[in-house]
Amino acid sequence: MTDYYSMIKNNSGRRKIKSRIMLTLCVTAAMLAILPLVYIFFYTTIQGASSLNLEFFTELPKPVGETGGGMANAIVGTLTLVGLGSLFGIPVGIMAGIYVTEYSKSLFANIIKFVTDVLSGIPSIIIGIFAYGVIVIPMQRFSAYAGGFALGLLMIPTVTRITEEMLKLVPHTIREAALALGIPRWKTTIMIVLRTASSGIITGILLAIARAAGETAPLLFTSFGNSFWSSSLDGPIASIPVQIFNYAISPYDEWHRKAWAGAFVLIALVFIVSLIVRLATRNKFSQSA
């Protein structure tokens, strides 16, 4: 136990100064934590915005030495991969979230929550190895399916967690009212509970999509990448993050500029989605308050 009497008897001026110093350090910490963000944000904008033009979104990458060209195939590739991932990750995530909040007894719910946490803690590179093992090896080639599968796996924990959180916010009285009107439980869950929570769940899904769009490690040896239009989903496909990686570690200035433009697109995506999520959840809280 702290001896409060002696604390008060001690020189209170010194304690006040110490308090002031520590609190100033906390403020400094906050500024220090934000500094890299501000730096990265402005640096990427300055480096990226100059090579960001219409060509970037419509043209294929040019070989070394030729100026111009863009990342159109990588942009379409990322959309394709994220789309494939969503087809798999979102239903699994939402349904598991429903099960955990609406049906599960507490022990089994806790097991599923724990496993979801485990899945979210698995490094994305390992998810890549897994997708390689179960899809690339049997198919004998890199493919959009493998990349999409990996991204879907990475989306599941986020979607499950957000569904769970949002369903918990729906008051029990709403469920009871619906059940009292004779509406079956499953209809209550889908038509009433899920619909009430839908705006929150949608913002969570947006967040999961933005995260997945920026993932690089699981795509390196699943969707691999190429520099032309992909005609089918069972071949390698380009993506923005992998393209940035390949350009970033290359020695060519022109490619670096392209990579910065790609980085700018990704940061803008993250920023816009985070802003939407912020605004949406703020409305949610002020409504419930």
Place this chain on the structure above:
Amino acid sequence: MYYLLIFENTFTIIETEKKIIRSSKKFSDIVFENLTLLFAITIIVIVVFICFEMFKDSAISREKFGFGFITSEKWDSVKSDYGALTFVYGTVVSSIIALLIALPISIGVAVFLTELANSITKTTVSFLIEILAAIPSIIYGFWGIFVLAPFMRTSVQPALQSTLGFIPLFQGATAGFGLLTAGIILAIMITPIITSITRDVLKAIPVSQREAAYALGSTKWEAIKMALLNAKSGILGATILGLGRAVGETMAVTMVIGNKAQIKESLFEPAYSMASVIANEFAEASGGLHVSALIEVGLILFGVTFIINSLARILIYSFTRKAQAR
């Protein structure tokens, strides 16, 4: 008699109607419940399947090298002799550096957010920290190559060398790319997660405790210190969760750690981490043994992150339960 018959008839009709309603409800409900159960179990199956795959695909390497795999420094694809020690070393050291830097800063930010900031600053700062967490790691790595590593080479590392150069950790060539730079990038990346959990943990400490401290004449910092001490198991959980992130981080580390499989005293020296060797070599791996060895590195990484994350979850979970009980 007649009345009784009517009564009985109506009764049975009502009963059967009830049964029909109940059974139809039950059937669709059972279908839907089991459908959601199926998806929930899918997640469990996937995680178990990931463990199984990693274990199965690393069999060749595990049989050939045994436990010596973890203690061997060699990584030679020409002689087909593989060991993971250098990568374990790189991962562990860069993660420890990251924690040493990120922990005090995160606690400071969390205190700032819960105790000091007014509501507008609070919203802005937590929003910015959220974005920091959402920036793709490839961008951190890219920024690391072109901004942080040159800055480390020209300013930070020479400064460290001239002040702390008597310690072997800060000796040798200042290349920019190496363990220290990787640690700093990781610190930036794990600060958001440690901050947000520490903030939640601090929020769970009842205000009455701080009020009691103020009533006894303590300064603001002394009151906060008491809250921090009470929250220490939760903060430990947050720290370990941050460690888990740092250990598994791939792209940013790959781009700044220097990718050289060696163990040197100096933090300025390039090194290699478990995740980055997989990222760099997996797609071009030569032969089954090489792939298998890389997957075994992945298996170690998986095991380590699994233990770390479980520990963190248990700590955070037990803390919040205790705080709710108070």
